[in-house]
Every structure is written in structure tokens, then in C-alpha cells.
Amino acid sequence: MTAAALTPDDEPEDEPGDEAGDEPRPGVTRSVTVRVPAKVNLALSVGPLRPDGYHDLATVFHAVGLFDEVYATEADTLSLTCNGEGAAEVPLDETNLAWRAAVLLAETTGRRAAVRLHLAKGIPVAGGMAGGSADAAGALVACDALWGTGLSRDELHALAARLGSDVPFALYGGTAIGTGRGEQIAPVLARGEFHWVFAFAHEGLSTPAVFRELDRLRAAAGEEAPAPGVDEELLRALRAGDSRLLGAALHNDLTQAATSLRPDLRATLQAGRDAGAIGTLLSGSGPTCAFLAADASGGAAVAEALSAAPSVRAVRRALGPAAGAYVL
Ligand code: C5P
Numbered sequence: 001m002t003a004a005a006l007t008p009d010d011e012p013e014d015e016p017g018d019e020a021g022d023e024p025r026p027g028v029t030r031s032v033t034v035r036v037p038a039k040v041n042l043a044l045s046v047g048p049l050r051p052d053g054y055h056d057l058a059t060v061f062h063a064v065g066l067f068d069e070v071y072a073t074e075a076d077t078l079s080l081t082c083n084g085e086g087a088a089e090v091p092l093d094e095t096n097l098a099w100r101a102a103v104l105l106a107e108t109t110g111r112r113a114a115v116r117l118h119l120a121k122g123i124p125v126a127g128g129m130a131g132g133s134a135d136a137a138g139a140l141v142a143c144d145a146l147w148g149t150g151l152s153r154d155e156l157h158a159l160a161a162r163l164g165s166d167v168p169f170a171l172y173g174g175t176a177i178g179t180g181r182g183e184q185i186a187p188v189l190a191r192g193e194f195h196w197v198f199a200f201a202h203e204g205l206s207t208p209a210v211f212r213e214l215d216r217l218r219a220a221a222g223e224e225a226p227a228p229g230v231d232e233e234l235l236r237a238l239r240a241g242d243s244r245l246l247g248a249a250l251h252n253d254l255t256q257a258a259t260s261l262r263p264d265l266r267a268t269l270q271a272g273r274d275a276g277a278i279g280t281l282l283s284g285s286g287p288t289c290a291f292l293a294a295d296a297s298g299g300a301a302v303a304e305a306l307s308a309a310p311s312v313r314a315v316r317r318a319l320g321p322a323a324g325a326y327v328l
Contacts, residue, residue, distance in 0.1 A: 031073040032145045036138040036170050037063040037322040038122075038129035040196070040283045040290045042238075042246070046253040047228035049215055054165065054181040058228035060188060060238075061166075063173035064196050065318040067122050068131060069328075071100060072146045075116040078102060082118065086125030089204070093242060097136035097163055102143050102158055109149040116140075126204025128258075128284030132167040134325075137170035141325045157185075166284075173324025174303025177230060193319050194292060197277070197298040198269050199306045200314040201287035205258060210285040211256035247279025247292045247322030258286035264311040265289060271312070275305030 035065070039061050047056035068084075080099050082090045098117055106113035117139060121129030137160055144151050150197035151159070156241065160167035165182035175190040218225060237245035261267045265287055269280045273293040291306070293299035299317050304313045 001003070008256060012272045026120045030146060031071060031076055032140040032142045032147075033328040034070045034072075034142040034325055035067050035328055036134040036141075036325040037173050038066040038068075038131060038134060038168060038318075039063050039166065040129065040281065040320070041252060042166065042250055042281070043230055043234050044252045044284070045228040045230065045252060046211070046214060046225070048050060048225035049211075050181075052292045056180070056228055057178070057182055058230045059178040059182055060175065060230055060234060061169040061178050061182075061185075062194075063169070063322040064188075064318050065200075065322045066129065066198065066316055067322075068134050068138060069120040069122075070135060071116075071118040071120070072139065073116040073118070074101075074114070074140035074146060076114055078113045078117075080117045080119070082121060084119070084121035084125075086131075086204075087119075087121055088205060089125045090119065090121065093147040097132045097167070098139035098248060099140035101136040101159070101163055101167075104162065105140055105143050105147075105149065107152075108159060109147070109151070111149070115143055115146060123311045124200045124204070124288055128205065128207075128282065128286045129288055130170060130284065131200070133164050133166035134170045136160065136163045136167045139324045140167075141171070141327065144264065145327055151278065155269055169324075171324050174321045179228075188235065188238055190238040190241070190321060192243075194243055194246065194321075195296055196296070196318050196320055197272070197291040197293060197299050197306065198283065198318065199272065199289045199309070200316070201262070201265070201289075201310045202313045203287070205212040205285060205287045206260060207285040209261065210254050210257050213261055217257055217260060234300075241296055241320070242313060243292060244278055247277070250279045250281040250292065251305070252282045252284075254285050255282045258282050262287055268306070268309055268311045271306055272302055272308040275302045277302050280285070
């Protein structure tokens with residue numbers, strides 16, 4: 001997969017028979033498909049609330065092999081449809097980030113936002129795995145290819161950052177440090193492949209509500225928000241490709257806030273630990289819980305145990321790191 005990933009200054013390549021980027025042909029409806037990965041935050045260190053309503057943070061993003069696919073087909077107007085994981089909860093109007101991505105790209109490049117978008121979802125909705133952000137990144141890349149607007153990687157990054165804090169990372173994939181509100185990305189040296197198990201919850205969680213709960217808990221405890229930073233042990237584990245070291249170094253400052261709002265998440269995290277996971281983690285602002293396994297058979301055992309947990313709606317296994325948004 002990595003070979004297909006977009007890298008800075010790289011443009012998606014046209015495969016033979018790939019209609020993206022071809023000259024318009026009468027009677028042929030052109031279409032582009034982009035695959036975009038979910039993410040977990042291997043570390044999420046949250047600093048103080050800023051005047052703009054965001055928190056300064058330092059995070060290690062890690063893209064994993066759970067994907068949404070964004071289909072962009074030429075059309076006379078803008079429309080959006082969706083199927084797959086959690087599709088019933090996905091808004092299909094201008095509040096959807098993929099819709100907004102198409103509008104933003106059109107406005108920026110001085111053209112009409114005319115495209116039929118379809119989202120095939122594999123990433124849980126409101127699950128802390130940046131599914132909406134993935135759709136936005138996918139829509140940017142798909143419309144850029146369909147419309148032939150040819151934005152550079154830096155230009156796409158700038159638009160992505162305006163759409164949401166997690167959108168830029170979905171363009172890059174792999175493993176990367178995020179700073180600022182998460183939109184400033186620097187790649188991290190990471191070796192090897194990691195075996196993940198994800199436990200989806202019965203209901204989603206609101207990201208702003210979890211950040212607000214963290215502020216409330218800190219204020220109630222009289223704690224000052226620390227300056228955000230990334231643990232050197234975790235970076236060492238990634239450089240070495242050592243899953244046990246990585247499992248021990250996983251950390252998310254939002255865990256207490258999310259479990260305060262949703263106490264049943266504690267049972268999910270404990271069920272994974274009991275089943276032999278070498279690392280447990282709330283994914284982003286939750287409620288998805290992520291478990292690191294030593295190998296494929298360890299992953300199968302953790303997945304089986306979690307499937308029986310009442311607090312878990314569905315279980316998925318995936319490898320990380322995965323490539324960022326790319327044209328199929
Ligand atoms: O950037 P995005 O729209 O994805 O953020 C959603 C919400 O999450 C923000 O409105 C804010 O409440 C919270 N957030 C935050 N600090 C960040 C990122 C997100 O407080 N760094």
C-alpha cells in the first residue's frame with residue numbers, strides 16, 4: 001500500500017484505464033475513487049484551552065487499515081450519498097465535511113462545486129478515528145483529480161487544515177507527530193507493522209464534549225494544563241518497531257474525560273487487557289477503544305474476547321501504519 005501513498009510533491013498517477021485526469025470524452029461519465037484510512041493517536045497530550053476554542057496539543061497520529069472510500073463523479077450539481085458503517089448517522093448536506101471540502105476546493109479554484117459524492121464507510125461515525133476528517137481529505141483529493149485542479153500537496157494541506165484539525169493527517173497517513181491543534185504534521189520514523197484490534201461502542205461521543213470534560217476535570221482538581229509534549233519512549237519504540245515497548249508507551253490525556261462521560265468504556269478497556277493485549281488505548285476522543293497485539297494470533301484472541309463484551313458493538317482488526325489518501 002505504501003507505494004501507492006501520496007508523498008509531498010507527488011501527484012496521483014493515472015493508471016491505464018483510469019479516467020481521472022483524462023480529457024473529457026463525450027458520453028462518458030468520469031469518476032474518481034479515493035481510499036482514506038482511519039487513525040489512532042498513539043499519544044495524545046492535551047495542553048491549555050486557547051482563545052480560539054481549540055486546545056494546544058502534541059500527538060502521534062498513526063493511520064490504520066480501516067478505510068472509507070470516497071467516490072466523486074461528474075455531475076451538474078453537488079450531491080452526497082453514503083452507505084456502510086454507521087451510514088444512518090452521517091449528515092448528507094452542507095454540514096458534512098466531505099461536502100464542505102468540495103465547496104472549499106471549488107471556491108479556492110474558482111469553479112462551481114458540481115460533483116456527485118458517495119461515501120462508502122468502513123470507519124465508525126463519531127468514533128474517535130477521524131472518519132469525517134478522512135472523508136474530507138478523500139473528497140479534496142477526489143475532486144482535485146476529477147476537476148483537474150492540480151493543487152500541490154502544500155495547497156491541499158492548507159485547505160485540509162481549514163476543514164478540521166485531523167484532516168491534514170488523513171492526506172499523509174503513516175505515522176506522524178501532530179502539533180498546534182493537530183494540523184501541523186511532521187513524519188515520524190517508524191519500522192515494522194503493528195497488529196491492532198478496535199472495539200466500536202454502541203453510541204458515538206462528541207469530540208467537543210470530551211475536551212470540555214477534560215477542562216472541567218482539570219479545573220475541579222485545581223490542575224493547570226501542562227505544556228503538551230510527546231514521550232521519547234514512544235518515539236524510540238516506533239523507531240525500533242518494538243510492539244511491546246510501544247504498547248507500554250501508549251497514552252491518551254482524553255481517557256479520563258471520555259470514561260467520565262461513558263463509564264462503560266472502562267469495561268471495554270479492561271476486557272482487552274484481560275485478553276492479553278500488550279497495549280490499550282482510547283482512540284482519539286473515543287468511544288472506540290484500540291488494542292495492540294503482539295502478533296496476528298494475539299490479535300485474534302483479543303478480538304474474540306472483545307466480541308463477547310456487552311459494552312462492545314463490533315470488533316475490527318487492522319494493521320498499522322496505512323497509507324494516506326490515495327486514488328484507486
Ligand atoms: O478541528 P475539529 O473541527 O475536528 O475539532 C472539533 C472540536 O474538537 C473543536 O471544535 C474543539 O471543541 C475540539 N478540539 C479541541 N482542540 C483540538 C482539536 C479539537 O478542543 N486541538
